[in-house]
Amino acid sequence: MTSKKVIELFYDVVSPYSWLGFEVMCRYRTVWNIELKLRPTFLGGIMQGSGNKPPGLVPNKFLYMGKDLNRLSEYFNVPLRSPSDPFEAMFQKGSLNAMRFVTAVQEKGKGGDEQVERVSRELWRRIWYEDKDITEPASLSEAGIKAGLSDSEIKELLELSNSKEIKNKLKISTQNALDYGAFGFPLVVCHLNGKPEMFFGSDRFELMAHCIGEKWLGPLPDKPAAKL
Numbered sequence: 001m002t003s004k005k006v007i008e009l010f011y012d013v014v015s016p017y018s019w020l021g022f023e024v025m026c027r028y029r030t031v032w033n034i035e036l037k038l039r040p041t042f043l044g045g046i047m048q049g050s051g052n053k054p055p056g057l058v059p060n061k062f063l064y065m066g067k068d069l070n071r072l073s074e075y076f077n078v079p080l081r082s083p084s085d086p087f088e089a090m091f092q093k094g095s096l097n098a099m100r101f102v103t104a105v106q107e108k109g110k111g112g113d114e115q116v117e118r119v120s121r122e123l124w125r126r127i128w129y130e131d132k133d134i135t136e137p138a139s140l141s142e143a144g145i146k147a148g149l150s151d152s153e154i155k156e157l158l159e160l161s162n163s164k165e166i167k168n169k170l171k172i173s174t175q176n177a178l179d180y181g182a183f184g185f186p187l188v189v190c191h192l193n194g195k196p197e198m199f200f201g202s203d204r205f206e207l208m209a210h211c212i213g214e215k216w217l218g219p220l221p222d223k224p225a226a227k228l
């Protein structure tokens, strides 16, 4: 077997398209010959650093995205549902606290990337399915409990979330993504022969598979194809 190709996934739980990309990459982790590196990042910093604007701020795009996400939820089998006030959830409340918490889980948690995966998923489930807050410490705690962390671990990680060290880690991750050329999420960076190939969006998997020499088996690679 040739050595695993390293793939970095930059994401933010405020981004519904990132949830789709995240679930697909987690599913393909055991199907493709890859090493997946989860890179929790702050999308607000990417928008600011790249001079981009969230697509949801253009009214027609916003309407389109609502419909698009409904269809994609079914296609990808990811339970996406818009929050009752998407503007408040995405642009007023945002995800800075949540992504600092995920960064603390990654840097100081005891459960490795598996724990980062579970906590990220629980946060997405809150904002993009249950219409719940992801900014308050109590909200982050609830997500942590559901992800299997202990009360004492959560307390420690919440405190760490506000430390200079963790804030800096998140900034570094955001800068790393900008250095690759990020302007939005999800961003997948495939390292091929020492060269980074960047893919934006959750709609580039077929092309990505082609570029890394793997097969795209659809959004649910573990499910056998329907027999005709």
Ligand code: GSH
Pocket: 014, 015, 016, 017, 018, 052, 053, 054, 055, 183, 184, 185, 186, 200, 201, 202, 203
């Ligand atoms: N076509 C992409 C997909 O299907 O995944 C759209 C992804 C997308 O709109 N991502 C948002 C973003 O960062 C965040 S949820 N967009 C930046 C842009 O469209 O310039």
